[in-house]
Amino acid sequence: MSNGGDYNPPQNTQVSPQAQQWFAMVDRDRSGKINSEELQSALINGRGQKFSDNACKCMINMFDDHASGTIDIYEFEKIYNYINQWLQVFKTYDQDGSGHIKEGELTQAxxxxxxxLSPEFINSLVKKIDPNNKEVSVDQFIVLCVQLQCLTEEFRQRDTQQNGTITISYEDWLEIAIRNHII
Structure with a gap:
């Protein structure tokens, strides 16, 4: 794979050569920063389509240490590794190699x-994502897993008695939803 241009990362960096190559290809304007649109142009899901805008924004926000709406090469390497880890998980559950996970495979995952999670809840997730085929692509899978992890952590922090129940005000719930990019 060529490096896509003449980008030279800082010397003495710990960034892997693979991440450096991908960063150079994705950073089309050579700014040294990548926004969600640039990231989206580089990522293809299991259906041969670009990752959704929502998935790219979600990942940028997760790894954007400076809240700038962009990521540098070091933050990009974190996303690069993160995506590769989720791809391996996705492939584990995409048992038929179709490039998407059906409802039963998602339940197992x-x-x-x-x-x-109840079968009814998983069914409603899948229907929301893909009402016609009831399938989840890799980018949708990553977003679902990230949102589940974030919301579960928020819940656990408030479940002080560890009984699976919390009491929360409406505004606190909205704050959680906004912070986790649900709304």
């Missing part, structure tokens, strides 16, 4: 990841 969530169960094995430790999420005790």
């Amino acid at each position: 969530f169960t094995q990841m430790g999420f005790a």
Whole structure:
């Protein structure tokens, strides 16, 4: 894979050569920063389509240490590694190699990841994502997993008695939803 241009990362960097190559290809304006549009142009899901705008914004926000709406090469390497880890997880559950996970495969994935979600809840997630085919692409899978992890952590912090129940005000709930890019 060529480096896509003449970008030279800072010397004495710990960034892997693969991440450096991808960063150089994605940083089309050579600013040394990548925004969600640039990231989106580089990522393809299992259906041969670009990752959704929502997935790219979600990942940029997760790794944007300076809240600038962009990521530098070091933050990009974190995303690069993160995506590769989720791709491996996705491939584990995409049992038929179709490039998407069906409802049953998603149920198995969530169960094995430790999420005790009802079949009705998973069905409603899948219907919301893909009402016609009831399938989840890799970018949608990543967004779902990230949102589940974030919301679960928010819940655990408030479940002080560890009984699976919390009491929360409406505004606190809205704050959680906004912070986790649900709304």
